[in-house]
Amino acid sequence: MWGSAELSEGAPDDTFFSQNSSALYAYWHNLALRRGGVPLREDFDPAEVLRLLPHIFIVEKEVDTGRFLFRLSGTAIRDIMGVENTGRYLDELLDGEDLANVASMFDEVMAHGTCMRSIEGLTYSDRSYLRVEILRLPLVHGDGSQRLVLGCLSRIENDCRPNQVPGQVKDKSLIQIDNDVLPRKSF
Numbered sequence: 001m002w003g004s005a006e007l008s009e010g011a012p013d014d015t016f017f018s019q020n021s022s023a024l025y026a027y028w029h030n031l032a033l034r035r036g037g038v039p040l041r042e043d044f045d046p047a048e049v050l051r052l053l054p055h056i057f058i059v060e061k062e063v064d065t066g067r068f069l070f071r072l073s074g075t076a077i078r079d080i081m082g083v084e085n086t087g088r089y090l091d092e093l094l095d096g097e098d099l100a101n102v103a104s105m106f107d108e109v110m111a112h113g114t115c116m117r118s119i120e121g122l123t124y125s126d127r128s129y130l131r132v133e134i135l136r137l138p139l140v141h142g143d144g145s146q147r148l149v150l151g152c153l154s155r156i157e158n159d160c161r162p163n164q165v166p167g168q169v170k171d172k173s174l175i176q177i178d179n180d181v182l183p184r185k186s187f
Contacts (some may be wrong), residue, residue, distance in 0.1 A: 017026070018154035021117065021135040025042075025053075028137045028150060030168045038113050038138045041148055056152050057085065058139070059106055059134045061147040067091060068106055079155045080132060109136045110146045119156065 016022040027049055031039035054076035054081055059068050075086035083093065090106075091099055108114050116136045123129050133156050139148040 016133065016135070017119070017150070018133045018158045020154040021152050023132050023153040024049065024052055024056065024150075025137070038140050040140045040144070041142060044139060044150060046143055052152065055152045056149045057153065059090070059149045060141070061106065061110060061152065062144065063147065073141060074153075080130070080153065080155060087171070093181060105136060106149050109138050109149050113138045115147070135157070 004114055008019050013039065016025065031043045035043055041058075045086065046056075049056070054074040056074050057070060057077060058072040060071050061068055068090035070085040070088055070090070078084050081093075085093060090102060104138045105116055105118065109116055115138070118134050118136075120134060121132060133152075133154050135152040137150045138146060141147050143187060
């Protein structure tokens with residue numbers, strides 16, 4: 001479990017391309033401030049972020065199998081990805097290097113309470129291309145385990161800012177939002 005919490009003032013204004021990511025991060029950060037650390041799943045109230053729900057997902061790492069299950073995946077995500085993710089496992093949706101990269105990000109968020117934002121390029125079978133911003137935030141399960149990720153996936157429209165994020169992995173860039181929540185021993 002993460003140790004005592006000291007929360008930053010929040011992410012800098014230019015951290016996010018998408019207003020959805022920015023709004024979800026601000027909501028999560030306020031929950032973390034009230035909790036004094038990484039919020040519990042029960043702290044997350046969908047009624048408080050109705051406008052964002054189409055873009056929100058919750059992933060749980062199953063204790064027995066280690067597989068990542070999409071407990072929730074909004075309708076905008078379905079429309080962007082072209083497939084319904086709710087109730088499906090990550091390894092049913094991705095394979096190879098893509099599966100390894102995404103699973104690694106989920107594991108990092110869960111294991112260290114890290115907040116992560118990535119910019120990713122999606123190429124469709126008709127060769128069309130789309131850039132998305134994906135935000136991944138830790139949540140604590142009701143049993144106290146760190147096996148949940150709250151996230152947001154949004155299209156990036158008119159993405160004309162130069163890439164300011166180091167660490168290109170294929171067509172991805174990744175940023176860790178540092179010092180959001182320092183470890184704490186108990187809640």
